[in-house]
Amino acid sequence: MAVTLESSHRYGRLSVFRVHGSPRDVGEQLGERFTKEAHRAVEIFKRELTWEPGGTMEGAKRYARKVLPRIETWYPDFLDEMRGYSKGSGVAFDVLAASWSGYSPSLGRKGCTDLAVGPEHTAGGSVLVAHNEDYSPPFEGNVVPVHVAVDGKPAFFAMSYGGLFPTIGFNDAGISLTGNAVSHNDSRVGIPKMFPPRRVLEARTLVEALEASMPEGRGSSFNNIVCSREGELYSMEGSATTFDAVYGEDGWLVHTNHYLSPKMWKFETNLHTKFCSIMRYNRARRLLKPFLGRVTPETIMAIQRDHVGEPDSICRHENPANGEADKTKTLFGSVINLTTGEVWVSGSTPCSTEYRTYRLGG
DSSP, rough: OOOOOGGGGGSSOOOOOOEEEEEEHHEEEEHEEEEEEEEHHHHHHHHHHHTTTTOOOHHHHHHHHHHHHHHHHOHHHHHHHHHHHHHHHOHHHHHHHTSSSSSSSOOOTTTEEEEEOOOGGBBOOOEEEEEEEEEEETTTTEEEEEEEEESOOOOOEEEEETTEEEEEETTTTTTEEEEEEOOOOOOOSBBBBHHHHHHHTTTTTHHHHHHHHHHHSSSSSSSEEEETTTSEEEEEEOSSSSSEEEOTTTEEEEOOSSSOOGGGGGGBOOOOGOOHHHEEEEEHHHHGGGTTBOOOHHHHHHTTTTOTTSSSSSSOOOOOOOGGGGGOEEEEEEEEEETTTTEEEEESSSTSSSSEEEEEEE
């Protein structure tokens, strides 16, 4: 099947911070570049602690000390990078670890919308993977584009919280990572859910990426969507203790924030909080299906701008009826072309800001 490049010349270029070196050097450079974002994330975390009954910074530090040995065993290189980030940003390592330890699991009514489309369904024969990042409004501007090349590992592009923790990305081995928050009832002390996405982006093969998305001993999990440039599409629906690999057997898939696999239904914390997720899931499927066989990045961008059900739509805006812990908005929309190694990212909500493009090998 012939592959044609999308018309990226119509989009401005995304400004991306590029970094390479040893894990410690990469972390230190990221910390220096994103010092403001690192300190802002700590302040947001302190506010989030007030939403948890009995939540304190000291409690978060104690919890982090419990999970750090598990992370050290599973991913020592990334902990070394975090230590470099701590030095570069000036955020104490124990505070940084506490912030990302999973101590404050509250997600309220937050959630994202993802689509993945294989080559048989796109206009140019490319693999397209897309994600709307819906999270707390204070994080607006704190999720930044980075191009990271750690010595001896695949280089990757990511939209990362503070430059350190990726929420979406893809690497030069043709592996992508996107995903959604799920609310499972079996959380435990273990590897926090923000760590596996980074390891997926350092995978060289699809099997490595799938293994990295669901490490044994995890304490919590996202639904990690793992795709390859060959058009293999997997939605790895995880909890702390089990998972199901939902395969895009028809060459496409959509996921939001509730479990789709019957195997996972018993792990859903409270389905009565998932009406927004259910609506977005069905709406995205309905909008995508008529275009199967001719999907382009622009097709997906239009879906990412959809306002049916506003403010709790695919393109999400703050709902004034929600309390502070539940407030959410789309921080950015993104579309990855795994075939060409290109990504498009909107500056904020897709309905109000333009998409800009970046080529990983460029």
